[in-house]
Amino acid sequence: MDMSDFDGIRRDISLxxxxxxxxxxxxxYCMPTMEEFRAMFNEHIDEYVGPDDSLRGAGLGMPSDIKQRREQKVWRVVNELEAEQRFLRSE
Known part of the structure; x- marks a missing residue:
């Protein structure tokens, strides 16, 4: 993943x-646990990765390896942003 991908994903996901x-x-009245946060973010993952393979028959899907690479990029950024939020909110 080059820096432009990382910065673009980060900008889109940070909010x-x-x-x-x-x-x-x-x-x-408390921060979510890591598991709770990831479960909540997982509900929105398709907004950032793209449609599921189930849409492939309609010409709207993507091969699973491309989707998996995109998901890995998104989760890498999400993990970093989650750590930043935890640090900022713990001060």
């Missing part, structure tokens, strides 16, 4: 990560 933390803290 979603921040929103997940804010909404969870508002409702629960």
């Amino acid at each position: 979603k990560v921040e929103h997940i933390f804010e909404a969870y803290e508002k409702d629960n």
Whole structure:
């Protein structure tokens, strides 16, 4: 993954990560656990990766290896942004 991919993904996802933390803290008065956060973000993963292979028959899908590479890039950025949010909110 080159830096332009990383920066673009980071820019697109940073607000979603921040929103997940804010909404969870508002409702629960604490930060989500790592598992809770990842489960909540996973509900939005297709917004950033693309359609599932189930749409492939309609010409809208992508091969699973491409989707898997995109997912790996997204999760790499999400993990970094999650760590940043935890650090900022723990101070």
